[in-house]
Amino acid sequence: MNEEFVLETKGKNRLIISPNQYCFIKLPSSGIKIVQLRPDGVISLGKFGCFEVNSVLNHPYGETFEIIENKQARAIYTDAFEAGNDDEDLEEENISEAEISSKLLSTDKENKSRLDNRDVNDIGSGVQKLTSVEIELLKKDSELSNKGKGIIEKLIESHTNFNKKTVHSQEKYVKRKQQKFLKVFTIEYLSASNLLRFYTSKDFGKIHELSEESLGLMISLADVRPGGRYLVVDECLGLIVYTMMERMNLQGEIVLIHENEHANLISLKYSDYSEEEIKKFVKTINWLQFFEPDNEKIKFPIKSETEISLLTAQKRSNYYRHKRNAEITNSVIDNVKRGQFDGLIMASTLYLPKLLPKIVDKIGGSRAIVCYSNNKELLNETNHVLLNDVRVINSKILETRVRPYQSIPGKLHPLMTIRSGGGYLLWGLRVIPGDKIKATGRGNKKS
C-alpha cells in the first residue's frame, strides 16, 4: 500500500438526498432519469408532473414520493414499483392510494374475473371506450387530489371486456394504467450500478454492452479495494473509474491510459467529488506517453525567481500554467515507469493480442489482469497469446449473466425477454518466472 496515495475521504453523502448531487429517479413507467438537485430548482418528470427540489432534500435515498399540490413531493410507502404483490401480504394500516386501487381490484378478482380468457379477443383500440382526449381531461381533473386513481377506476368501468379478463391480465391492465397515471417516483443514490442502468437504457453501445454483473465480476476479480493502485483503460465513458471510486472511496490511486488527446471520463461529472479530488485520485496518460515515456517527458526550462519577476503578469501566469502541466505530465510518466501496479483493468476496443503483452510488465507480481470485451472472440485471441506468455498464469475467459424474474409469489417466472449483451472477461494472474525456468519457455508452463 502506497501511503502517499491515500487521500482524505471527503465523506460524500451516499445516504441522504443532498443539495447539488446528481440523483437517480425511477418512474412508475419503469422510466429512469438522472437529475441534479439544485436547491430551489424545479424538476420536471414529463407527464408525471413537476416537483420542487427542496421538498425532497434531506430525505434518505431510496424514498418514494408522490407529487401533491404546489409541486410538493411527499414521501409515501408504496409497492407501486414492484412487478406486484399478492394482496394477502398488504398491511391494512398506513395504506396509500396506490394500494387502494389495487385493493379495488382484489374485490373484482373474486367476483367478476374469469379463470381463463376464452371470451376475450385481443384488446384493440375499439375495446377501450374512453378516448385519449377524455383521459387527458380526467388527468387534469384529478391532478390535485386523486392522482390517477379516479382515472384508473373510470378506465376499468369503461373497459367493456374488463370482467372477462383473467385475474392475471386484469392485474396487468391496472398495473399498466397505474404506471401511466400515478404521480409517484423514487429517488435513489446515483450508485455505479444506477449509472450503468442509465447508460444501458440510453446508449448501451457506448459502454460496450457492459452489464452490472460483468462490471461487478471485473472489479472483484481485479481485487479492487480501498488503498490499491490500479492501471486502467476505460472506454466505457469512465463508468469503470466511477465504479472504482465508489468502491475505493478516494483511498488509493488510478492511472488511466487513453487513446486520444484527452481521456473520456464523462461519467465523473455525475459523481459528487470535486474536480480537484478527482484529479488527485485519477491520473491520466495517453498511449504515446505510456510507450515512449522518455521522449514524451516535458523538458520545461525552469526560470529563476529573478527571471519570473521580470515577466508580464500574462506571461507569468502562462509560465506557471505550463510548469504545472509539465509537472503533472512528468509525474504520471514517472508513475507509470515505476510500474508495480496492483492490478490491470482494461475495457478497450484495441487489438489486445498485440497490446496486452506490452503492458504486462507494469503489473506487480501476483496481481490480477482483467480485460473486458463484448466479443468473446477478441478475448480468445488474446488468451492464446497469454498461453504462450510465461508472465501470466491461470488465464481464462468468463461469462456471467443475471436472469431477472417476475417476482410475484404465485406467478414466479424468469422475464420472458431480456436485453442481450453483457460481455465477457479475460482473467489472468501476473507472475514472475524463475530465471532458469524462464529460459526453457513454454514447455514449462502448466497453464
Added chain:
Amino acid sequence: MNEEFVLETKGKNRLIISPNQYCFIKLPSSGIKIVQLRPDGVISLGKFGCFEVNSVLNHPYGETFEIIENKQARAIYTDAFEAGNDDEDLEEENISEAEISSKLLSTDKENKSRLDNRDVNDIGSGVQKLTSVEIELLKKDSELSNKGKGIIEKLIESHTNFNKKTVHSQEKYVKRKQQKFLKVFTIEYLSASNLLRFYTSKDFGKIHELSEESLGLMISLADVRPGGRYLVVDECLGLIVYTMMERMNLQGEIVLIHENEHANLISLKYSDYSEEEIKKFVKTINWLQFFEPDNEKIKFPIKSETEISLLTAQKRSNYYRHKRNAEITNSVIDNVKRGQFDGLIMASTLYLPKLLPKIVDKIGGSRAIVCYSNNKELLNETNHVLLNDVRVINSKILETRVRPYQSIPGKLHPLMTIRSGGGYLLWGLRVIPGDKIKATGRGNKKS
C-alpha cells in the same frame, strides 16, 4: 417426394419389448445400459442382480420391473426413479415396497428430524456403524423377499446421526441407499434420445458432445420428415442417421458422405432394422467419389450370358459380387450427381469454410443447410463464408441448452451441476439467385 425411395415400413415394434431387440435399461443408481434381448438369455445388472429375458418380453416398453426369485422380473409400479415425490401424493392402494420405505421415512419426518443441521458434522465413515461386510451379508439375507428394504431400515437404525439430519438430507440418504440396494430396473425402447444418453455417459467426445436438444433442433431445422431425401455427414457414430431413421421410419432416403474407406455407422447395429433395409435406406459415398464422380465410377466390363456360363463357380460368384458392388457405387454416384437434395445435415470435424461451398449446389432450392459443431468458432468462420455466398440466405448460429431441475415439489431448483458441451448449429437456407441479380454479387445480398 421421390416415390421410388419410399420403402415399405417393416413395422418395427417400438411399443412392446420384443425378442432380439436392443433395449435401454435404467438402473436405480441412475446407471444405464444397452442390452440385446435374446430369448432364453439371462441379463446381468451387476450388483442389482440377473433376470431372464423371457420374463420381460411382451411387456410394454417403459415398464419397471423388480427381480424376484429365480431370476424372474416382475412388473411393478414405483416412483423409485424419481428424484422423489411428496408423500401426500402417494396413493394407498397397490403400494410397492419401495414406497413403503419412503412411507417409513415420512413418519420420521414429523417426529424426529430437525429443521436444520446444526448438530450434524459432515458424514464420515465413522458415523455409519455397519461395516460393508455386514451390509453384504444383509443384502444376501434379504435378496429373496425384502429386496433391500430391510437393509435400508437397518442402515437407518444404525446411523447414529439419522435423527439429527434435516428432512431433506434424510430423504437424500434413504434415496441414496435405495439406489444402492433396490433390485428394480426400467426397460425403455432404444430411442435415438436414449442411444444418445448412452453415448453421452460412455463417450461424449465420440459424438462430439452433441446434446439431445441440439440433435432435436438440427433435425427440425433441416425439416426432416418421412419421404424426404437428405445429404448427410455424420461423424457421431451414425447417431444422426439413427435419429433420422426413427423419425422417417424408413420412408425416404439418406445419402451419407464419409471421409474414410468405409462409413462409421456403428449406431445402426442397435436398430431393429435388417442390414438390407438399412442398405436400401442409407446410401454411402466417400468424398473422393463425391468430388470426382466421373473418375470414380466403376467401368465394369459386362460379360455376356455365354461368357458367364464358361466361368468356374468361384469366378462366377466373384463376377456377380463385383458387378453388384459396381452397380451400387455407380448408382450412388449418379444419385449425388443428380443433386436436388431436400436438405443438408452435417456433423463433421472437417474445415467447413472451405468444404461447405463445394456442397451447396447439391441442395435443392429453398431447402435447409444445417451444420453441427461443438465449436462455435468453426461455425462462425463458416458463416462468414456463407455471408458472401449468394446461394445461401438467413444464415445464423444457434445454441440450445436444456436445464434439468430437481423436480420435487417443495424443493424445486435447477440441478446444481450439469455436464457442459452440447454444441452449436449453423442454419441457412439454400436459394437460387436470379441471373441478373447474381452478377452484382454481395452488394445485393440482404443477409
Added chain:
Amino acid sequence: MSFNEYKEYIEEGDLVLAWLSRDNFKPIYIGANDNLNTRYGSFPHSLMIGQRYGSQISSKSGKGFVYLLAPTPELWTLSLPHRTQIVYTPDSSYIIQRLNISSNSRIIEAGTGSGSFSHAFARSVVNDERNNGLVFSYEFHQTRYEKARIEFESHKLLNNKIILTHRDVCKNGFQVNNFPENKNINNAINGDRNGNTQMNVTVIFLDLPSPWDAIPHLDKVITQEHEARICCFSPCIEQVERTIRALSSNRWVQIEMVEVQSKSWKSHKMMIKDIDDVVNRLKDIKRRKINGIQELKEKNARRKRNSSDLEELQPNSEEGKEAPKQENKKARGFNPFGRGLRVLEGDENYNWLNITRMEPEIKSHTSYLTFACKVPENKSK
C-alpha cells in the same frame, strides 16, 4: 400444399413464404392475378408461377428482390406475428425429439394456440395405408379455433393429419369420435365398451393454464397397451408444482421438469485496432499541432502579403465537390481507424476480426417443460 410434401416448382394455389429480409417472411397464397407489395417493390404472382422454390425474383421496377421459399413449420413459426401462444422451435424440436415422435405417433395437443406446434407435429406423422399417425388438437377459444381450422384446411392438414376440436378439455376431456381412421393398419382400432372410438394416444402435449384439471381425463384416451408420454408447458413455476403433484397422483412416473434456453448469433466483423497505429496517430496529432501553430503564423503572414491572389487559389466548381471531403480527411491527419468516416463492416482498407453478435433481445424464458411417462396399469401386475 408444400407443408405435406417437397415441391420443386411453384404452382397456383401454393403457400409461399416470401423472404423480404433477415427473419422477415411474408406468407402468400399464389393467385395468378395477385400482387405481392412490399417496401422492396411490387411482385406479380404470375411471375412466380413455374419458378423453382428458393428462386430470387426482382420487383417490377428491378430495384428490389425477394426469395420465394417453401413453407416449413420452422419458417412458418418465424413468419407469425409475435403472439404469446407460439411454441418456438427450440422448445418444439426438443419436445418432439424427447417424446420420440415418428410417423405412427398418436398425439394430443391442447390447446392449439397459434397452431405453430401443430404444424411441427403434423410434419412427423403420416396417416396412410402403412402409417397410423394423427394429431388430436383442441382449442377452447372460439376465435382461435376458427382461425386454426381455416389455417389447417388451407395447409391441407385438417382431418388427414390433424383432428381439430373446439372444446374445454379441462371440463370435457379428450374423447373424440368419428375421426377418419385407416382400417387397414395392423393396430387398427375398435370401439370400446361405450362405443367410443379408441384414440390410442401415445404422446400428449398440454399447453394449458391449468394442466392439472386436464390430466385426470387422459386415462380414457391414452393407449391401454403401451407407454404414453406427456409434456406440460407452463410459464410459472407454481404451475409446475401443481402439475407435478397432479401427474404423480395420477400415477405418471419418471417426472422431470426442464427449461430450454436458446440463443442465436449473427456473424460480424470487428475492426482490428493496432496499438502502433494508435501511437502513430497520437504522434501525428502532436506533430500537426506544432505544425499548425507554425502554419497559422505563416498563413497569417501570407494573407497579409497577397490577399488579392486568394480568388485564384479557389478550386473550380467541378473539383469543389470533392474538395471539402479531401480537406476534412487531410485535416483529420493520420486516421487509421476511419474515425468520422462511414466505414462499412469488412472494408478492405482496414483489418477485421470475425466475431459473433447475439440478437439484441433474448428470449430469456418461454415455459417450463414437465415430462412424465405412464405404463397402463393392467400391464403392471
Added chain:
Amino acid sequence: MSFNEYKEYIEEGDLVLAWLSRDNFKPIYIGANDNLNTRYGSFPHSLMIGQRYGSQISSKSGKGFVYLLAPTPELWTLSLPHRTQIVYTPDSSYIIQRLNISSNSRIIEAGTGSGSFSHAFARSVVNDERNNGLVFSYEFHQTRYEKARIEFESHKLLNNKIILTHRDVCKNGFQVNNFPENKNINNAINGDRNGNTQMNVTVIFLDLPSPWDAIPHLDKVITQEHEARICCFSPCIEQVERTIRALSSNRWVQIEMVEVQSKSWKSHKMMIKDIDDVVNRLKDIKRRKINGIQELKEKNARRKRNSSDLEELQPNSEEGKEAPKQENKKARGFNPFGRGLRVLEGDENYNWLNITRMEPEIKSHTSYLTFACKVPENKSK
C-alpha cells in the same frame, strides 16, 4: 496479513497460496522450518521468504515448480475444498456490486458458512479514523463457527473488520453489543433507549434455510436514518416465494429475484482438416491398395528368389528404435491429420483454429438471489 494490504515480498507468517496447476491453489502459512510437499516436488518455506509475491520457484530436485501467490477473496474461494456453503465469485461479486458496498458499509452476513463471502465483504470495508465499515457475521453451527473464528483470526480480519457471533439469528435476532467502535467518525453511534449499541446496518446478506424467520428481527438493527438493502440467497424456488412474502409483509420494497448464471472457458486449438487433404488421402489409399496387390505379387516372387538374403536387410539395433515408427508412418501413407500419431495441440506441422472450450462441468445453479430495500418508516411520512 496480505488479506488486509498489498505486499510485494513474502515474510514469515504470511498466508501464501501456492499455485500447483490450473485452479489448484494450496494455502500455506510460511514458517521458516516448514516444507510444502506436492506431487511436483518439495519446496522449503525458507526459500520462499524474501521472494516477491508471484514468484515461480523450483522444487529442491529442480524438476517441479510452483508460483507463490498473495491471497485474495477470489483465489481463497478457489482454494477451498468444494463445500456446499461456498458463495462463488460470480454471485458474490454481483451482490457486492448491486448492494453498492463501499469502505463505510455496515454489513450483516448470516450464516458465515465457509467464510468465503466474509472475505469478499471484508476487502471492501475499512474501519479506521475515517471509515466506519464493519461486517457482522453470524453462524449457528458450532464447528463452522469455530473454524471461521480461527480463520478470520489468522487472516487478521477478526474484530477489526469482521464481528463474528455464534448464534441462531432466526430465534435470537442480530443485536450485538460491545463491538469495537470508532468514536471519531462523523456518524458515530450512541446507544439506543435500551442501552444497546446501535449497529446501523445498511446491507444484509442472508444465506439461511428459512430467511423468513430472520427478516422480522432486522428492524432492530438496520439503520434508522437511511435506506437498508438486503439480499437473500436460497437454493429452492419455494424458499424464494416465502421470502418474498416475508419481505413484503415486513414492508420491504423493490423486491426482485434474480439468478446468476456463469460460465468459464479455456482457450484451445482445433485442427483444420482441409477437404483437399481428405480427398488426396482417399486417392492415396486407393493407389496403395492397387500397388499393394502389385507389391504383394512382386514380394512373393522376390521371397521365392532369395530368401537367404533377408537377414542382411534387417536394421541394426540402433536404427531399430526408429524403424518401426518410420515403417508405421510409411504404412499409413499420406496422413495429413496425424491419424494414429500423438499430435500435440498446436503442433506446427498442422493447421489450427483458435477455439474455446468450456469446463467439463457447469455450475448450473447456485441459489436464487432475492433483493429488496427498506427506508425507515419514521422518515416516510
